[in-house]
Amino acid sequence: NPQEVLDKLKSNDSSLQDVCLNNLTNITEQQMCDIFDALRNNDKLTKLSACNCDISDFAVATLCSALEQNNGLKSLSVENNRISPDTVGDLFESIASPNNGLIEVRVGSQAQESKGYRVEQRIAAAILKNPRVMKLGIKLEFKDIADKVSRHLILNMDKIRMKRLNDGIAPGAGVKWTAARTLD
Numbered sequence: 001n002p003q004e005v006l007d008k009l010k011s012n013d014s015s016l017q018d019v020c021l022n023n024l025t026n027i028t029e030q031q032m033c034d035i036f037d038a039l040r041n042n043d044k045l046t047k048l049s050a051c052n053c054d055i056s057d058f059a060v061a062t063l064c065s066a067l068e069q070n071n072g073l074k075s076l077s078v079e080n081n082r083i084s085p086d087t088v089g090d091l092f093e094s095i096a097s098p099n100n101g102l103i104e105v106r107v108g109s110q111a112q113e114s115k116g117y118r119v120e121q122r123i124a125a126a127i128l129k130n131p132r133v134m135k136l137g138i139k140l141e142f143k144d145i146a147d148k149v150s151r152h153l154i155l156n157m158d159k160i161r162m163k164r165l166n167d168g169i170a171p172g173a174g175v176k177w178t179a180a181r182t183l184d
Contacts, residue, residue: 002024002031005021006034006035006038009035009042009045010038012043012044013044014044016044016045017044017046017047018045018046019035019045019047019048019050020049021035021048021053022049022050022051023051023052023053024053025052025053027053029056029058032053032055032059032062033059036059036060036063037062037065037066039067039070039073040066040069040070041069043070043071043072044072045072045073046072046074046075047074047075048073048075048077049075049077050077050081051077051078051079051080051081052079052080053078054082055081056081056082056083057082060078060081060083060091061087061090063078063091063094064087064091064094067091067094067095067102068094068097070101071099071100071101073101073102074101074102074104075102075105076102076105076106077105077106078091079106079107079110079137080108080109080110081110082110083107083111084110084112085110085114086119088110088115088119088123088138089119089122089126091105091107092105092122092126093126095126095130095133096127096129097130098130098131098132100130101132102130102132102133103133103134103135104134104135104136104137105133105135105136105137105138106136106137106138107137107138108137108138113139115141116141117145120140120142121145123138123140123145123149124140124145124148124149127149127152127153128152130156133156134153134156134157136153
């Protein structure tokens with residue numbers, strides 16, 4: 001229920017960590033704007049998915065301004081909507097801040113899939129400013145831009161891995177790493 005989700009987002013309800021609005025075409029643009037606007041002051045929500053909801057550029061503009069202030073959201077998926085290429089560029093520019101917490105962004109399969117070199121350049125420049133993003137769901141048409149973005153995503157993953165190793169945490173263990181004892 002979109003109204004219930006909106007009320008929980010506004011109250012910063014700690015039980016609401018994952019919102020899935022996928023395939024709900026009965027949400028009005030005003031409701032979607034209200035949901036996106038509620039993200040401004042919400043630090044409990046970690047995953048938002050609104051795929052195939054017929055989201056327009058106006059609602060995504062509201063999402064962009066909310067994401068500039070939100071650092072709790074880790075995963076965002078707005079695939080299969082009506083978002084124009086320039087608005088996709090605006091979305092990536094809004095998450096370019098180092099204070100932004102997003103790790104995963106999925107915006108593929110929009111009404112207009114081909115973005116053009118100028119927009120892809122904007123998207124790449126914004127991604128290169130973000131030190132956290134590691135997973136992208138977007139089709140980049142130009143090889144040089146795709147390579148640049150791919151190298152940056154790998155660099156971000158390597159930073160996390162190196163930090164984990166420097167902190168002494170073994171991969172996958174989640175506990176402090178100590179050397180194995182031998183039977184000497």
